[in-house]
Amino acid sequence: MNNPNIRIVSAAEAVQVVKSGDHIHLSSVASAPQCLIKALCDRGDRGELRDVFIHHLHTEGPAPYADPKYEGIFQSSQFFVGSNLRRATQEGYADYIPVFLSETQKLYRCGALPIDVAMIQVSPPDKHGYVSLGTSVDATLAAVECAHTVIAVINKYVPRSFGQAMIRMSEIDIWCEDDTPLIEAPFTAPNEVETAIGKHCAELIEDGACLQMGIGAIPNAVLAQLGGHKNLGIHTEMFADGVLPLVESGVINGMNKVTDPGKMVSTFLMGSQEVYDFIDDNPGVLMMDVGYTNDPHIISQNPNFTAINSALQIDLTGQVCADSIGTKHYSGVGGQIDFIYGSSLSKNGKAIVAMPSKTNKGISKIAPILNPGAGVVTTRAHMHWFVTEHGAVNLYGKTLQERARLVISVAAPEHREELDHAAFERFGPHHTYIKMECGM
Numbered sequence: 001m002n003n004p005n006i007r008i009v010s011a012a013e014a015v016q017v018v019k020s021g022d023h024i025h026l027s028s029v030a031s032a033p034q035c036l037i038k039a040l041c042d043r044g045d046r047g048e049l050r051d052v053f054i055h056h057l058h059t060e061g062p063a064p065y066a067d068p069k070y071e072g073i074f075q076s077s078q079f080f081v082g083s084n085l086r087r088a089t090q091e092g093y094a095d096y097i098p099v100f101l102s103e104t105q106k107l108y109r110c111g112a113l114p115i116d117v118a119m120i121q122v123s124p125p126d127k128h129g130y131v132s133l134g135t136s137v138d139a140t141l142a143a144v145e146c147a148h149t150v151i152a153v154i155n156k157y158v159p160r161s162f163g164q165a166m167i168r169m170s171e172i173d174i175w176c177e178d179d180t181p182l183i184e185a186p187f188t189a190p191n192e193v194e195t196a197i198g199k200h201c202a203e204l205i206e207d208g209a210c211l212q213m214g215i216g217a218i219p220n221a222v223l224a225q226l227g228g229h230k231n232l233g234i235h236t237e238m239f240a241d242g243v244l245p246l247v248e249s250g251v252i253n254g255m256n257k258v259t260d261p262g263k264m265v266s267t268f269l270m271g272s273q274e275v276y277d278f279i280d281d282n283p284g285v286l287m288m289d290v291g292y293t294n295d296p297h298i299i300s301q302n303p304n305f306t307a308i309n310s311a312l313q314i315d316l317t318g319q320v321c322a323d324s325i326g327t328k329h330y331s332g333v334g335g336q337i338d339f340i341y342g343s344s345l346s347k348n349g350k351a352i353v354a355m356p357s358k359t360n361k362g363i364s365k366i367a368p369i370l371n372p373g374a375g376v377v378t379t380r381a382h383m384h385w386f387v388t389e390h391g392a393v394n395l396y397g398k399t400l401q402e403r404a405r406l407v408i409s410v411a412a413p414e415h416r417e418e419l420d421h422a423a424f425e426r427f428g429p430h431h432t433y434i435k436m437e438c439g440m
Contacts (some may be wrong), residue, residue, distance in 0.1 A: 003125060006154075006175045011039035014151045014174045018043070020050040022116040025108070025143035028057035029238075029270045030182040031121045031136035033153045040119075041065055044073040051075070055097075055113065057104065057138055058082035058332075060183040060270065066094040079104045079139065080332035090328050098375075101237060101335035102294035105142035118147035121178075123158040125169055133165040134158035135182065135269040135276060138237075138290045141167070149173045157181045161279045163265070163286030185270045187241045190221035193356050196389035198222040201308055204350055204385060204392060205229065208256040210302040212236040212339045215270055218310055218354055226251060233257040234264040235302060237293055237335040240271035244278060258301045260286055267293040294335045299342025305349040307339035311378075312355075314386065315370050316404040316423055318395045320353055320378035327373030340382050344396075353378060354387040357412040364415040366407055368422035386410065401427050 015036060018024065024040075026032055041064045043049050050073060054065055058080045065074040066088035076085060076094035080101070088094040099107065107113040120140055122131035131152065133140055141164055144150050152172040156179050190198060198221025205211070205226065210233040213219040223242035226232065233254040234243060243264070246252040254262045267290045269275055279285045292298060299305055312330065313321040323331050343349040358364050366388075370376070384396040386407060393406040404423040408416050 005169065006125070008175050008177050011035040011153075011176050011178070012042065014176050015039045015043060017149050017151070017174065018049065018052060018117055020052065023053045023055060023114045025115055025118045025140065025147065026054060026056040026059060027120040027133065027136045027140045028059055028138055029136055029268050030060055030184070030276070031134060031158065032056070032059040032061055033119045033121050033178075034061055034180065035153060035176065035178040036119045036151060037062070037065065041070070044070050049073055053077055055079065057101075057268070059084065060185070063088070068093050078332075080334055081329055086330065096329055096332060098333055100294070100333055100338055101290055102296075102338045103291075104139040105289060105291045108139065108142040108146040115143050115147045116149065118143040118150045120144065120150065121153045121155050121158050122167075122172075123160045124154055124156055126160070129169045130166045131169060131172070132158065132160045132162075133167065133287065134161050135279070135287075137163070137165050137287045138267045141289050142291075144171055151176065153178050155179055155182075157276070159276050159280035161285060161287040162283055163288045164292070165287040181273070182276055184272050185215060185240065187272060188217045188220060190217045190224065193389045194218050194221040195224075197354050197356065197387055198225045200387045200389075200392045201352060201354055202226055204352060205232075205306050206304050206348070207231055209233070209304040209306045210235050210257055211306055211308070212299075212343070213308040214238060214310070215240045216310070219308065222308060231255050233302065234266070235259065235293065235299065235305070236266050237290065237339070238268050238270060239264070239266050239275075240269070241275055244274065256303070258303065259298055265293055294338035296338055296342035296345060299339060300345035300349070303347040303349070305343040305346035306352065307343035307350070308352045308354055309336045309340065310355050311353050311365075313365050313367055313370055313374060314353070314355070314407065315367055316407055316419065316426070317400050318380040318383035318386070318403050318407065319370060319376050320383065321370050321374040322377040324373065324375045326371040333377050336377050337382065340378055340384075344382070344384060351382070351384040352387055353383065353385070357388040357390055357410065358415065364412060364419070366411045366415070366419060368419065368426065401430070
């Protein structure tokens, strides 16, 4: 790249700024700066660093700094655990910071976490002296604002996205270049169970609703059922390929949104190259700070806001575990509570937790009590709609015993008798009366 205002250095030279004891932020998901990560680990191999803390949200691609051989050299303290660091976290070689996704940026801005070096990927500079954070704004913008040193990797494959993704070149201290294509997430076609869940969720979505949903088979299954809807909007923490056909057909147009009308709003992306191309130079998409996208009070301003989130397990009273399997940490709090709370405050809003009723091994994901050590992400007081392939039930305003009857009604049929017995043991003979009152 020829730009007289930029001095390009190698990744190896760039990471020389890192000192032992430093705290480093990596841009997330598809924008993890792999060339800087490799150069940093090379320094670790040479014994040049000790006690370096690495922070980030979910990242795609290798995470070699969590290898046991770097114990005492690098400590990965993540805001969300992805598949590349799940095993290392469960074995104790990496760690997790429990935090609402909306507050990940606040950790830097309020000083709860120091930030010495921000390592990011950006688009090539434009003629006005700006680069774009592309697919990853989230807490990265806060890291850029707060870090002592910002290292930016210019990558021609980083899309030039708008919103708060645009930052001045003057905010960058060290420049590198790497034209490795961004990592893609393949589209996952929903199976029969996921399609059934998608249909139940779609029935709850009204014309003119503003949507939040994540990545994976269930969001894709929901989106696939919305072709007959009208005037939907997007205000979410992330989106993927499933939204593109609905944008092209005009189903998603944002015309009923109160905040950012006509615009799709997100804080990070993970999808195919088609998604990355879609946001490139697209004024209809705003990539925003996570403190904005996930602010429940911003979310709630949009009427008919419908948030769809997933879970790992739910108990009979509506407590939802979404971040761990027993004591084994699996993912993170993420933005689930941000959007469940925000949508519940929205006029005619709907907060939905959707999941298959059982695991691939046939184990019920609806349990009398959560597994010992399981983290409660969504409390029973936050719960509204719960959806499985067997139906949708609304727990809001229901007693504990009423909730038990409703949750059991959408469990896998082969597990309902066992769950019903557990509810009877928990609540006593009166549970039979509640069952009759609920009309089941």
